[in-house]
Amino acid sequence: MNIRRQVLSNWLNQVLPTIECQFNWHHTNHQVPLVLLYGDASFRKYYRIQPSTDCTLIAVDAPPKFEDCKAFIDISEYLYKKNVKVPKVYAYDISNGFLLLEDLGDTLxxxxxxxxxxxxxxxxxxxxxxxxxxxxxxxxxxxxxxxxxxxxxxxxxxxxxxxxxxxxxxxxxxxxxxxxxxxxxxxxxxxxxxxxxxxxxxxxxxxxxxxxxxxxxxxxxxxxxxxxxxxxxxxxxxxxxxxxxxxxxxxxxxxxxxxxxxxxxxxxxxxxxxxxxxxxxxxxxxxxxxxxxxxxxxxxxxxxxxxxxxxxxxxxxxxxxxxxxxxxxxxxxxxxxxxxxxxxxxxxxxxxxx
Incomplete structure (x- = not known):
């Protein structure tokens, strides 16, 4: 596992217990597997995680040197207020470039x-x-x-x-x-x-x-x-x-x-x-x-x-x-x-x- 992936994994295991009240699951898996999804044209990497049997989330690794998590969060809030469906942001770490998002599936x-x-x-x-x-x-x-x-x-x-x-x-x-x-x-x-x-x-x-x-x-x-x-x-x-x-x-x-x-x-x-x-x-x-x-x-x-x-x-x-x-x-x-x-x-x- 590369260094950024390990840091992301550690961060997820810290934040998942803090958001479990928003779901009907109890986070007990301290090593949630990161399943890499097909990438895009950017430096971002997307991972699907499954903290419970009936819930999946998307973890995003967006290196701050190349990507702007703050912009994503701010624009997400703007679009949400305009009643445009966007993935919910459950947690973020701007300094490391990590996001934990709602999983909207795979259908483009x-x-x-x-x-x-x-x-x-x-x-x-x-x-x-x-x-x-x-x-x-x-x-x-x-x-x-x-x-x-x-x-x-x-x-x-x-x-x-x-x-x-x-x-x-x-x-x-x-x-x-x-x-x-x-x-x-x-x-x-x-x-x-x-x-x-x-x-x-x-x-x-x-x-x-x-x-x-x-x-x-x-x-x-x-x-x-x-x-x-x-x-x-x-x-x-x-x-x-x-x-x-x-x-x-x-x-x-x-x-x-x-x-x-x-x-x-x-x-x-x-x-x-x-x-x-x-x-x-x-x-x-x-x-x-x-x-x-x-x-x-x-x-x-x-x-x-x-x-x-x-x-x-x-x-x-x-x-x-x-x-x-x-x-x-x-x-x-x-x-x-x-x-x-x-x-x-x-x-x-x-x-x-x-």
Whole structure:
């Protein structure tokens, strides 16, 4: 057992007796086994523990050097007050980066999405989004601003990690300058939107289906930013792709639940939605490449074709993105087709809702 896991185990055996009054069990096992769950793209580790035969909890190891437990706790309280289902926090140790949470099971929204269920499930997801969006920064909630530097820093993962290190593509200075100008244009589109609370990873792997309702997880990265961002995360999900016509139908329905967007024309919202999705997908391509190369998490490469599909869809819609369209068509796609992990058929096969 590594050192952090041992310290976590010791902490759990100290705190479990202090919370047993909240349950109908008596904690007597002084060595509760830690069962490691499938990890995510962060430095956090999740363990399922079973202090009694009829109760499981989730222990989180979030190293303070990389993760912010205080943000998780504060945002959890905010979402709970907004009647958004989030895991209850039973105990925490901020200095060590430990959390003890309610176990919401293993059923992701992604597991439940299909042609019959998608519309109703997405409506539930947007209804929860509407609860935590706000026209002004909520009192008592301190979250970062999703400003131009933040947005650019995310997109700056694209060239070094995706183009150069993953695909071994060298881009000339003129093209790099053109990409930089496009990224600034993208940022301008995002910053022109009304601002609100943004989950920042509001997609089908961060929404759980629990007791016939949705529950929200992985919200500690919440920021104050563009009102279309979580819509782009949800409907341009990096792990599942739907036909554009259906996505725009869902988007139009969603706007009816989101007062911040209702003063604007649907054409303007669609452009915001597209360009916000492009910002996210350029960031994600760099992020997935970094996860594979630096962190040895190669499984994220299997999702690259879905993300490429979204990028190709959007750059075909807007003349301002002609340089990016040429880069992908002439250089990126041919190189991708040579990669053994790349599944090109996914590019052409968004799920059909009809």
């Amino acid at each position: 929204l992604l597991d439940q999405l299909n042609q019959l269920s998608a519309t109703d499930l997405y409506q539930q997801a947007v209804a929860d989004m509407a609860k935590f969006q706000a026209a002004q920064m909520p009192n008592g909630l301190t979250i970062p601003s999703y400003d131009d530097a933040f947005l650019m820093r995310e997109m700056d993962l694209f060239e070094p990690w995706f183009l150069e290190k993953l695909l071994n593509i060298s881009v000339d200075n003129a093209t790099l300058e053109a990409i930089s100008n496009i990224k600034q244009h993208i940022i301008n589109e995002l910053l022109s939107q009304p601002k609100t609370c943004v989950h920042r990873d509001y997609h089908s792997r961060n929404l759980m289906v629990w007791q016939q309702q949705l529950a929200v997880i992985d919200f500690q990265g919440m920021v104050w930013g563009p009102a279309c961002y979580d819509l782009a995360s949800l409907f341009k999900d990096c792990y599942i792709r739907w036909p554009r016509e259906q996505v725009l139908t869902w988007l139009e329905q969603a706007v009816q639940q989101l007062p911040l967007l209702q003063p604007y024309s649907f054409a303007e919202i669609v452009k915001w939605f597209d360009w916000t999705g492009l910002q996210r997908h350029l960031k994600v391509l760099g992020l997935f490449a970094r996860l594979a190369i630096r962190d040895k998490k190669n499984r994220y490469l299997t999702d690259v074709p879905v993300v490429i599909g979204y990028v190709m869809e959007v750059i075909a819609q807007y003349e301002e993105l002609a340089t990016l369209k040429q880069l992908f068509a002439e250089i990126v796609l041919p190189e991708l087709f040579t990669q053994p992990w790349f599944q090109p058929e996914i590019l052409q096969e968004p799920l059909d809702i009809s």
